Amino acid sequence: MAEVPIxxxxxxxxxxxxxxxxxxxxxxxxxxxxRDRLGGAIHRQTASGAESxxxxxxxxxxxxAALTARLGAAAERIDIRTQTVFLGVDGxxxxxxxxxxxxxxxARRPRAAIIxxxxxxxxxxxxxxxxxxxxxxxxxxxxxKETGRPPAGPVLIAGSGPLLPALAAQLARAxxxxxxxxxxxxxxxxxxxxxxxxxxxxxxxxxxSYAAVLAAHRVPYRCGASALRAExxxxxxxxxxxxxxxxxxxxxxxLLIHDGIVPNRTGIPLPAPEAAVPVLQAGDGREAxxxxxxxxxxxxxxxxVLARLGHASTAGAASLERPLQRARDFQAALxxxxxxARVAPSPETLICRCEGRSYADLAALAEDASARxxxxxxxxxxxxxxxxxxGPMIEALRAQPLPATSSPRWPLRPVSVAALARLTADETE
Amino acid sequence: xxxxxxxNGVPIAFEPGETIAAAxxxxxxxxxxxxxxxxxxxxxxxxxxxxxxxxxxxxAAPVEACLTPARDGLRLGPLPWIGADHG
Amino acid sequence: MxxxxxxxxxxxxxxxxxxxxxxxxxxxxxxxxLLDASGPAGGATGASDGAVSVASKRPGPMMDLARHARxxxxxxxxxxxxxxxxxxxxxxxxxxxxxxxxxxxxxGADLARAGERVFEVDRxxxxxxxxxxxxxxxxxxxxxxxxxxxxxxxxxxxLRGTSVDIRRSAPASEIVTQAGRVAGVAVRDDLLAxxxxxxxAGIGSAPLLGLGDILIPRxxxxxxxxxAGSAGPAIDGxxxxxxxxxxxxxxxxxxxxxGLVIDPLMTGQxxxxxxxxxHRSDHTTDASTIAAILREALDLYPPLAQRRVLRSxxxxxxxxxxxxxxxxxxxxxxxxxxxxxxxxxGICLGPLMGASAARLLLGQNPDxxxxxxxxxRFLRAEVHA
Numbered sequence: 001m002a003e004v005p006i007x008x009x010x011x012x013x014x015x016x017x018x019x020x021x022x023x024x025x026x027x028x029x030x031x032x033x034x035r036d037r038l039g040g041a042i043h044r045q046t047a048s049g050a051e052s053x054x055x056x057x058x059x060x061x062x063x064x065a066a067l068t069a070r071l072g073a074a075a076e077r078i079d080i081r082t083q084t085v086f087l088g089v090d091g092x093x094x095x096x097x098x099x100x101x102x103x104x105x106x107a108r109r110p111r112a113a114i115i116x117x118x119x120x121x122x123x124x125x126x127x128x129x130x131x132x133x134x135x136x137x138x139x140x141x142x143x144x145k146e147t148g149r150p151p152a153g154p155v156l157i158a159g160s161g162p163l164l165p166a167l168a169a170q171l172a173r174a175x176x177x178x179x180x181x182x183x184x185x186x187x188x189x190x191x192x193x194x195x196x197x198x199x200x201x202x203x204x205x206x207x208x209s210y211a212a213v214l215a216a217h218r219v220p221y222r223c224g225a226s227a228l229r230a231e232x233x234x235x236x237x238x239x240x241x242x243x244x245x246x247x248x249x250x251x252x253x254x255l256l257i258h259d260g261i262v263p264n265r266t267g268i269p270l271p272a273p274e275a276a277v278p279v280l281q282a283g284d285g286r287e288a289x290x291x292x293x294x295x296x297x298x299x300x301x302x303x304x305v306l307a308r309l310g311h312a313s314t315a316g317a318a319s320l321e322r323p324l325q326r327a328r329d330f331q332a333a334l335x336x337x338x339x340x341a342r343v344a345p346s347p348e349t350l351i352c353r354c355e356g357r358s359y360a361d362l363a364a365l366a367e368d369a370s371a372r373x374x375x376x377x378x379x380x381x382x383x384x385x386x387x388x389x390x391g392p393m394i395e396a397l398r399a400q401p402l403p404a405t406s407s408p409r410w411p412l413r414p415v416s417v418a419a420l421a422r423l424t425a426d427e428t429e
Numbered sequence: 430x431x432x433x434x435x436x437n438g439v440p441i442a443f444e445p446g447e448t449i450a451a452a453x454x455x456x457x458x459x460x461x462x463x464x465x466x467x468x469x470x471x472x473x474x475x476x477x478x479x480x481x482x483x484x485x486x487x488x489a490a491p492v493e494a495c496l497t498p499a500r501d502g503l504r505l506g507p508l509p510w511i512g513a514d515h516g
Numbered sequence: 517m518x519x520x521x522x523x524x525x526x527x528x529x530x531x532x533x534x535x536x537x538x539x540x541x542x543x544x545x546x547x548x549x550l551l552d553a554s555g556p557a558g559g560a561t562g563a564s565d566g567a568v569s570v571a572s573k574r575p576g577p578m579m580d581l582a583r584h585a586r587x588x589x590x591x592x593x594x595x596x597x598x599x600x601x602x603x604x605x606x607x608x609x610x611x612x613x614x615x616x617x618x619x620x621x622x623x624g625a626d627l628a629r630a631g632e633r634v635f636e637v638d639r640x641x642x643x644x645x646x647x648x649x650x651x652x653x654x655x656x657x658x659x660x661x662x663x664x665x666x667x668x669x670x671x672x673x674x675l676r677g678t679s680v681d682i683r684r685s686a687p688a689s690e691i692v693t694q695a696g697r698v699a700g701v702a703v704r705d706d707l708l709a710x711x712x713x714x715x716x717a718g719i720g721s722a723p724l725l726g727l728g729d730i731l732i733p734r735x736x737x738x739x740x741x742x743x744a745g746s747a748g749p750a751i752d753g754x755x756x757x758x759x760x761x762x763x764x765x766x767x768x769x770x771x772x773x774x775g776l777v778i779d780p781l782m783t784g785q786x787x788x789x790x791x792x793x794x795h796r797s798d799h800t801t802d803a804s805t806i807a808a809i810l811r812e813a814l815d816l817y818p819p820l821a822q823r824r825v826l827r828s829x830x831x832x833x834x835x836x837x838x839x840x841x842x843x844x845x846x847x848x849x850x851x852x853x854x855x856x857x858x859x860x861x862g863i864c865l866g867p868l869m870g871a872s873a874a875r876l877l878l879g880q881n882p883d884x885x886x887x888x889x890x891x892x893r894f895l896r897a898e899v900h901a
Contacts, residue, residue: 022515026567034477035496036446036497036498041475041476046446047444047445047446047447047448047451048444048445048446049446079833083496083498085477085496085720089799090800090802090803090806091798091800091801091802092800092802092803092804094803095800096803100496101494101495103489105803105807107803118476120474120476120478121474131471132459132460132461132462132469132470132471133459133460133471134471134473135471135472135473135475136473136474136475136479138474138475138476139472139473139474139475139476140475141475142475142476142495143450143451143454143472143475143495146447146448146451147447147451147455149455151454152457247451253459264478304693310487331860350455353479353481354480366682368555368684368685369555369684370554370555370556370558370684370685372554372555372556372557372558372562372668373555373556373557373558376562376668377556377557377668377672382827383480383826384480384481384483384824384826385479385481386744386826386827388478389474389478389479390621409827409828409829410801410803410828411825411827413477414480414483414491414742414824414825414826415824415825416489416490416821416823416824416825417490417741417810417813417814417820417821417822417823417824417825418489418490418814418820418821419490419813419823420806420807420810421807421810421813421814422804422807423803423804423807424807488822489821489822490593490822490823490824491742491822492822497781508742508743509743509744509745509746509784
């Protein structure tokens with residue numbers, strides 16, 4: 001009987017790095033990826049499999065080429081399942097997946113699991129954020145990488161964070177410079193944090209090249225500016241914006257929004273390194289530190305699993321701590337530099353798009369409402385996204401963590417009834 | 430030779446390996462719902478998390494347009510409207 | 517009003533029964549504190565199907581009480597309290613084998629004897645009412661006067677705008693008595709003084725009342741699907757398989773038996789249940805049980821193949837040893853009333869049972885005959901020195 005593999009969920013930089021480290025140590029790996037190719041959001045390739053023509057730092061290309069070479073070198077020990085969606089762990093310890101090609105749900109009992117499902121973008125809701133034509137900055141970037149085509153028509157980018165100018169520059173280079181980039185933060189008001197950013201050894205060269213592209217294409221980058229409202233307007237959107245102290249209206253086809261990222265943890269099993277089946281998280285899904293740190297963090301998780309299974313010492317792990325801490329410091333300085341006070345949205349602002357629930361509905365809940373009440377009576381987190389999108393918004397607006405539900409939930413993603421019904425026996429290979 | 434899927438019965442061309450979302454957006458289809466029925470579906474997060482781009486598939490369960498490769502002859506349409514007005 | 521304004525009632529358990537009692541007590545002028553270990557609808561009330569159904573009840577007192585309880589829902593709907601939350605709809609009892617057809621026919625006869633309207637439905641008619649129904653369905657009865665309501669929505673409505681003091685994360689640890697009369701409730705290290713106490717805490721009632729051998733937790737796993745449509749329920753009635761009747765009538769007692777129901781929700785979603793797992797009080801769900809439920813559901817109603825499961829969840833029903841709820845005054849402690857053991861019938865019976873418990877706590881007679889549910893049948897045997 002074949003050796004039971006280690007499960008790695010997610011084929012982005014953290015998952016690929018974890019998988020490569022494990023197979024290099026001689027172990028077998030089952031690598032699950034929801035898309036048809038590895039790469040994750042950051043290293044997304046084009047639909048045809050060719051290297052994406054989208055302009056981005058050379059470092060990212062090198063990193064991904066190195067990871068794919070390592071995976072390729074040990075291909076016989078790694079079982080890569082693409083178009084396979086992780087559904088979570090059930091009450092009896094089965095790791096569940098939906099294979100979208102065969103339309104079946106699979107159950108596995110791995111020796112250990114590393115969950116590297118990345119981050120999700122947060123947004124600050126405003127009236128109209130739910131409309132077609134509004135997309136996240138990251139979502140638009142993934143599409144750009146896959147297709148090489150920028151979205152058609154006028155594009156406005158609003159929110160906060162370094163992804164805004166990055167995508168703006170990529171869109172400009174791809175032939176459709178955005179009409180403006182509205183950054184909510186006012187970094188000059190936090191000179192200490194700015195200084196730390198510059199001294200951090202972070203990707204300041206990258207930032208400078210984005211700035212140069214934006215300048216060359218005359219894309220305005222405004223700080224202390226934000227989108228206030230969007231409404232349908234002919235074939236596009238009318239977006240009311242605050243820029244400094246004035247309000248103005250822009251007509252665009254696409255509004256791209258983004259206010260940072262948070263680990264994608266909804267329903268993900270908690271780390272349990274000492275359990276009979278050790279479970280670890282890695283990459284942005286553990287702590288949102290970005291693509292470079294994710295590679296280190298995937299390796300760190302793999303070394304922990306190896307140590308736990310008695311395969312190697314964790315000697316290599318200590319050297320990873322310092323660069324991870326640097327990434328953490330950089331993210332903290334960035335957050336401080338771009339910090340902006342949160343303003344409660346207007347009552348009619350949609351919070352849960354899946355179930356059509358507004359801020360007024362959220363505010364009507366008791367302050368000490370239980371998880372069950374928020375879900376069932378508020379209908380927040382009950383929809384198809386399972387609270388992945390509204391959860392971080394609700395936490396921020398209520399200024400308290402969401403109370404945990406009584407037991408871990410599965411499926412993590414909606415799953416075909418027919419596919420789940422086909423699960424007839426445990427397949428523990 | 431070109432391949433087509435169908436959105437509300439209208440043929441939409443796609444390139445090999447492309448997702449449903451990419452094909453629809455290229456055809457200028459941004460609103461994946463019915464305008465009278467509240468916010469329609471739309472591609473939003475691009476990574477399957479937000480479920481905003483889920484579309485109906487004839488003869489099968491709905492899928493996320495942003496995750497699912499386009500296939501020749503696939504017949505797609507909007508989801509029934511979502512929302513809390515069910516009292 | 518004079519006597520009731522002065523009394524303070526502690527209600528333990530903010531499920532549908534406790535919420536109903538609290539509502540009607542407050543409406544009568546009592547001061548009410550509603551305690552729950554988590555919060556409103558935190559137990560079985562928030563993890564159940566939405567059947568306000570006489571069709572599913574065991575013949576005898578349960579069937580009769582369910583008819584009263586359903587009428588109470590209709591009255592509360594008419595009078596505004598449950599407006600928009602209670603919906604009349606048919607229940608279809610469906611059989612897929614000759615043996616099941618006999619069982620359904622027998623159950624139909626029992627329902628008719630209890631005064632219920634029961635129609636035989638041939639396959640062609642049934643297919644018009646529920647297009648796409650599975651080929652295996654060979655016989656069906658329609659019970660046209662049943663209804664639908666969601667326990668957590670009813671609970672929220674009962675508590676909304678009342679003077680009830682709701683205390684969340686307040687687990688009751690002990691009923692405090694003095695000279696044969698209830699004096700209050702211990703909540704963690706505090707004593708909540710009360711003139712009267714209602715225990716309506718589901719399986720949590722067992723340690724409070726010493727009913728550990730009498731009350732059995734019975735876990736039920738369920739799923740909710742995405743929406744099949746946008747204009748209300750996707751099918752014109754609640755589908756109840758003979759396997760569910762078999763369990764309710766005590767014909768099947770296998771642990772882990774699946775009693776299949778397909779409940780079309782007002783949202784256009786389906787709620788599909790469920791397993792019956794005795795002595796399980798955890799809330800986990802497992803893929804093999806859920807897959808088995810879905811296979812049964814697809815056989816009964818194949819169009820579910822075009823739906824996605826949004827979530828799985830488990831509720832813990834509280835069953836008594838003889839299968840009947842326990843409702844009435846405690847035989848040994850004045851001022852203490854019990855309302856628990858509703859198994860899978862709490863949503864249907866809850867509002868009426870809560871209202872009845874409220875009357876008992878106020879020293880009034882309930883509107884229905886609760887003698888079959890009297891706590892004495894379990895509590896009398898224990899003799900204190």
